[in-house]
Amino acid sequence: MIVAETNLKQSTSGPFRTTLTQHILSQQGERFTERLAALLTQIGVAAKLISSQVRRAGIIEVWGQTGEVNIQGEEVQKLDMIANTTFIEVLKRSGCVVALASEEEDDWISVSGVDNGYFVAFDPLDGSSNIEVSTSIGTIFGIYHCKDQPQSSQDLLRPGREMVGAGYVIYGSSTVFVYADQERVDCFTLDPTYGEFLLSRPDLKLPKVLSTVSVNEYNQPYWPQWMSQAIDQLKDRNQKERLITGRHIGSLVADFHRNLIKGGVYYYPVDRNNKCGKLRLLYECNPLAFIARAAGGSDSWGKGSVLDLTPTELHQRTGFFVGVSEGVQHIENYFKEQD
Known part of the structure; x- marks a missing residue:
């Protein structure tokens, strides 16, 4: 019985860490509105989908260029397009956003049917030119609250001080989700065994000494x-x-x-x-x-x-x-x- 209990504890120790969803729900009302909590959960879903594609890029042959040039004047990578489409489609279906703006898109994307939602500006795959050499790359995003439906891109040109939250997901030796509001920064690591982001560095602080x-x-x-x-x-x-x-x-x-x-x-x-x-x-x-x-x-x-x-x-x-x-x-x- 003692051996069985020990093995049980070892095999289930991972899930006993706080998941991204649990963390968000536990602070809903204090740090997160219900809709912002739902949005962050959906960003986590998009991150898992992109992470899966990045990790299998060489096997399923989705690295390399598409032959197109984006609005930035940069060669578009195949994974750029996959990550961009994934992020857009997941968030459009979230019921949380009124507008999206992507580094890969010429113009902003309006999402109808949502009131009092959020505008998300994002880089779907930063560092994508390093994909073929397996350097860490990631998704970067900023979140703004929108009381009214934006009518043009001018409505989205707001200073960063107005963000309610920001974060990034890094796809490297592990997949890490970092999220910040004005109070703190929390870091979550994707456990591939359970398919969940687990809280790994709560209330992260930047060291004071420059190294x-x-x-x-x-x-x-x-x-x-x-x-x-x-x-x-x-x-x-x-x-x-x-x-x-x-x-x-x-x-x-x-x-x-x-x-x-x-x-x-x-x-x-x-x-x-x-x-x-x-x-x-x-x-x-x-x-x-x-x-x-x-x-x-x-x-x-x-x-x-x-x-x-x-x-x-x-x-x-x-x-x-x-x-x-x-x-x-x-x-x-x-x-x-x-x-």
């Missing part, structure tokens, strides 16, 4: 002078006492996730090749800035938070610095000197 810098230094010839000076100063500091390590994966969501856990900062400035910036304000920067600040970190476009910018178009780009506050403040100090 990692994520920046593509091969872009340095195109950087403004102040950016080169800021990076050189960090290197000079490191020569005296090695405290900072350089890590750049080339997948924004993967770089951000590592920095969130380990204590790092991500830099992508405006440069000669990207005069308006490279990263998308609505789909990438706003959600990650929201998460970083909820975890005790910071963000900036150079003179302030990207969350204070009101977009002028759905696919607006910006320079972006995010992570440990010390690292963000360092960049802002050099940015201001150019004035």
Whole structure:
């Protein structure tokens, strides 16, 4: 009997962790409205479907390019389209959203039949150019409350401060769902045995000490002078006492996730090749800035938070610095000197 009870406990220990659905329902009314709770549950469903496709990409031959170019001027990957379609179709059927905007779509998507719902802006598969080499990639999303049905894209051009929540799902060695509201950040890991997201890092906080810098230094010839000076100063500091390590994966969501856990900062400035910036304000920067600040970190476009910018178009780009506050403040100090 003792052996049987021990085996039972070992075999069922996984499900005793709090699931994503249980976590959301337990805080409904306090942190989540009923409709927002339902929306997050459906985002979890979409994430599982996308994760399954990503993990089998090489077997079912869904990696590689489609031959099309998206609104961003980028080659569309097959998995981009699969992830985009999956996210859209799941959320359209959720009964929770009034509008969607995707990095892969030219225009916004109106969803009828829902009152007092949500607008979700998302990047269905960030880092998709790394699919064939099995680098971690992910889905990024931001959620805005809409009392009224949007009539045009102008109704969706709202500053990131107005988000009620944001998150991402990273598809790597494990599938991880990270969600933030204005109070806290929670991290869930998909258990493939049970098909459930289980709470793995509750109330996640960004470390205070800067240990990692994520920046593509091969872009340095195109950087403004102040950016080169800021990076050189960090290197000079490191020569005296090695405290900072350089890590750049080339997948924004993967770089951000590592920095969130380990204590790092991500830099992508405006440069000669990207005069308006490279990263998308609505789909990438706003959600990650929201998460970083909820975890005790910071963000900036150079003179302030990207969350204070009101977009002028759905696919607006910006320079972006995010992570440990010390690292963000360092960049802002050099940015201001150019004035």
